[in-house]
Amino acid sequence: MRVVALQNLKEGAVLSRDVRDINGRLMLSKGQKVDANHIRIFKIWGIPEVYTQAEENADGFITSDKDVEKLAKTEHTVKMLLQNVDTHHPGIEVIYQTAVEHRYKNHLWGNYGASQPLPKNFKLDLSSAIKSQIDFSSMPLPEVPQIITAFTKVANDPTSSSNDIADVVSRSASLSLLLLNLVNSSYYGSVSRIDTIARAVTMVGIKEVSDLVMGIEIMRFFHKIPGDLIDVNTFRRHSLACGLMCRILAAHKGLQHTERLFLSGLLHDAGRLVWYRYFAEQAKMVLYMAQKTGLALYEVEKECLGISHEQIAGYLFRKWRLPFGLENNVVYHHDPISAPNPIEAGIVHMADIAVNALGLGHSGEHIIPHFDSKAWDLAAIAPGTLFTAILQTNEQLDAMEALLAEEWH
Ligand SMILES: [Fe+2]
Ligand SMILES: [Fe+2]
Incomplete structure (x- = not known):
């Protein structure tokens, strides 16, 4: 089964679910073949998407026994990733389907699960040892980079002008070039060429440029991650894909x-x-334990370190005086319904799940810890919209990564 946004629906597709209008009136039943007239009527009635049968044997998707085996392996990978999640939820169905398709085409499958079976009544016994090693209440968090202070100062001052923010950007030649490249790229889709920082700021907006550039600089700040823990580029790809999908949603x-x-x-x-x-x-110990036990890294880190990564981000963002809206979206991205703005935190939550499921980069997690369906309901994202957002993220990701490569290296 696959969900197809109406603009992508082709004649000849076979429905796997009834299509109903907003009042629940049946328009076309499951099992029927869609023709041009149906598509026209669906458009008139504002049907955003329909469910169709998977196009097996089309586009070389399934052609041999080897491909069937490959598909089974891919499906297993995605099922393991989503093992804590209700896969019958309409949003998760879209994520499941796009994840299988993306991972199948890009050979992204892995061995999931515990490397050794857990003994009965297993309990993480390293927790107290590790907890005693990190006292997060007096944790020496890094000092805020100067450029971030400069951006927050300008962004928080109501009297700031475009020139003020342009001045801060212009202090770094590479950042200036990056901003110009970004405003002239498909990310902003400007019609005419923008060739000065001042014009770029006028076009995008003071707060928007500040947010965009701050994010890029913070990611650059954390470039020295030991390679035996995680590849920094893979981590950045996960982060960037999530950012792009949030923006699109x-x-x-x-x-x-x-x-x-x-x-x-x-x-x-x-x-x-x-x-x-x-x-x-x-x-290293937390990653090892997650891999050994097959438990979500999210659970293991809380157990072993006594603190979650969202809480650590909260401490850091408060110390760096980053905007509250940002802090809340990040702190609640695994529990969006408790957030002061559950719609925004819910968007980050959904995007993170989709990006993890598709394998767009990696943050160290190998299992989606939790899905908040209440936040999904509040955010009211149609499955077809999520489907389109996933496709658009995939389309933008490589180009955006290439643009950022120089600034991030
Ligand atoms: Fe997370
Ligand atoms: Fe994540």
Whole structure:
């Protein structure tokens, strides 16, 4: 089964679910073949998406026994990733389907589960030992980089002008070039060429440029992660994909602060960067325990370190005086319904799950810990919108990564 946004629906597709209008009136039953007239009527009635049967034997998707075996392996990978999640939920169905398709085409499957079966009544016994090694209440969090202070100062001052923020950006030649490249890329889709920082700021907005550039600089700050823990580029790809998807979903929802959502997605796992960077020995132990036990890294880190990565991010963002909206979106990305703004935190939550399921980069997690369906209901994202957002994220990701490569290396 696959969900197809109406603009992508082709004649000849066979429905796997009834199509009903907004009042529940049956328009076309399951098992029927869709023709041009049906598509026209669905458009008139504003049907956003329909469920169709998987196109096996099409586009070389399934052609041999080897492919069947490959598909089974891929499906197993995605099922293991989503083992804590209700896969019958309409949003998760979309994620499952797109994840299987993406991972199948890109050979992204792995061996999931515990490397050794857990003994009966297993309990993590390293918790007290590790907890005693990290006292997070007096944890020496890194000092805020100067450039971040400069951006927050300008962004929080109501009298700031475009020139003030342009001045801060212009202090770094590479950042200036990056901003110009970004505003002239498909990310912003400007019609005419923008060739000065001042014009770029006028076009994008003071707060938006500040959010965008702050996120990029914070990710750059954490570049020295020991390679035996996690590949920093893989971590950044996970973060960037999440940021892009948040921004796209926010735009679909007509939310005002799309860059704030980009920043929230980009930095959602920044707490992990802190322990990867500053507590490498503990990080090694936590990763090892998650792999050994087959438990979600999210659960193991809380058990072993006595603190979650969202809480660590909260401490860091408060110390660095980053905006509250950002802090809340990040702190609640695994529990969005408790957030002061559950719609924004819910978008980060959904985007993180989708990015993890598709294997767009990696933050160290190998199991989705939890899915908050109440936040999904509040955010009211149509499955077709999520489907389109996943496709658009995938389309933008490589180009955006290439743009950022120089700044991040
Ligand atoms: Fe997370
Ligand atoms: Fe994540």
